[in-house]
Amino acid sequence: MPFIEENDLLDLHKDIEKAQIINERLLDQIKFKGKDIKRLKLQRNVLMGLVGLFVLSILGITSYTAGWSNSKRLDNDQYILASIDSLDAVKARIDNLKEQNEELSLVKEFYLAKEFLEKEKIYSVQVKSFTDNNMTLASEALTNTLFVKTNPFYAYSLGNFETLNEAQKFRKQLVDMGFKDAFVASYKEGKRVKIEDPY
Known part of the structure; x- marks a missing residue:
């Protein structure tokens, strides 16, 4: 961790x-x-x-x-x-x-x-996943966070970006802060599409 x-x-x-x-x-x-x-x-x-x-x-x-x-x-x-x-x-x-x-x-x-x-595809940086629904980390009022169920885990992501490049830059900042496992994922209509290239 x-x-x-x-x-x-x-x-x-x-x-x-x-x-x-x-x-x-x-x-x-x-x-x-x-x-x-x-x-x-x-x-x-x-x-x-x-x-x-x-x-x-x-x-x-x-x-x-x-x-x-x-x-x-x-x-x-x-x-x-x-x-x-x-x-x-x-x-x-x-x-x-x-x-x-x-x-x-x-x-x-x-x-x-x-x-x-x-309705468009967005990019976000996943920083943590849980086996339990831990909604205390996410607030529905925050538009720059995602809390998505990806069976069997609940994924917590930060940032909503229109381009992959923006998300990759934000991921690098998080990695520099100590979140070594952070990765970029794409989402559409509230569901994860795929894990993107981190660079």
């Missing part, structure tokens, strides 16, 4: 706690953005309905006044005044909704990217 210095172990625990805090904050932000998305969709639909009614009423008033002006012939020096302020307010609200829609698109892209990564 590899020996790890107490300072290195404390540093690892601090890094894990920081990652857990960051993940919890991201989850809170995602929940908050989800509520915002629902609220903004409702606001957008209501506003579009109001804009539609406004446009229809303007068209109705315009057609009515055009018919009235034909029947009563206005002098050339009389003009019909329209409120430009109300049109500017509607334009400003539409611009604001467009900006909010762009923000919602970014959140949607984040969700799609997360779903895509869960």
